[in-house]
Amino acid sequence: MSISFTKLFLTTFKISAVTFGGGYTIVPILRDAFVNKYPLMDDEEMINLIAIAQSSPGAMAVNTSILIGYKAHKIKGALTTAVATVLPPLIIITAISFAYQLFATNPWIQAALIGMRGSITAVMAYAVFNMGRNVLQQKKRFGLIVMIGSFILGYFHFLPTALVILLSGFSGYAYFGLRRQIKGWW
Numbered sequence: 196m197s198i199s200f201t202k203l204f205l206t207t208f209k210i211s212a213v214t215f216g217g218g219y220t221i222v223p224i225l226r227d228a229f230v231n232k233y234p235l236m237d238d239e240e241m242i243n244l245i246a247i248a249q250s251s252p253g254a255m256a257v258n259t260s261i262l263i264g265y266k267a268h269k270i271k272g273a274l275t276t277a278v279a280t281v282l283p284p285l286i287i288i289t290a291i292s293f294a295y296q297l298f299a300t301n302p303w304i305q306a307a308l309i310g311m312r313g314s315i316t317a318v319m320a321y322a323v324f325n326m327g328r329n330v331l332q333q334k335k336r337f338g339l340i341v342m343i344g345s346f347i348l349g350y351f352h353f354l355p356t357a358l359v360i361l362l363s364g365f366s367g368y369a370y371f372g373l374r375r376q377i378k379g380w381w
């Protein structure tokens with residue numbers, strides 16, 4: 196399915212405008228839009244884009260949006276989604292900066308921000324569950340080992356997230372890439 200530049204821009208702009216909590220909270224909403232509503236890709240391809248976005252320098256939300264835009268319309272699509280993702284926070288932060296003192300001391304705004312934490316956690320858990328379920332159905336044993344290993348390394352050994360991601364990527368390459376090459380040699 197193809198999507199117009201206007202629809203690509205407006206969809207990404209709206210998602211960026213209403214999503215609070217960082218890059219990981221925008222991912223499930225981008226997934227819903229571009230896997231379900233406007234099917235540009237399937238879940239596995241979306242997971243691959245997220246992995247690339249995580250391991251690339253920069254903001255996760257912007258990186259994911261750029262990759263989705265590139266998938267839709269190459270360089271022009273990537274530029275379209277980059278602008279659409281960055282523009283809402285820029286507008287909101289600019290507006291907030293003019294009234295910072297009002298926001299910093301307003302108990303209603305403080306309560307709203309605290310309330311958003313719970314919903315952000317729920318959205319992230321839902322995304323992890325849905326995407327993880329699809330991956331684990333295809334590669335159950337390997338996916339489960341990497342998931343548990345990543346948790347243990349990150350939680351109990353306090354390894355930096357970047358190192359855990361690199362180790363996970365290397366283990367995937369070793370398991371799937373090298374195994375395929377070794378089979379070709381025999």
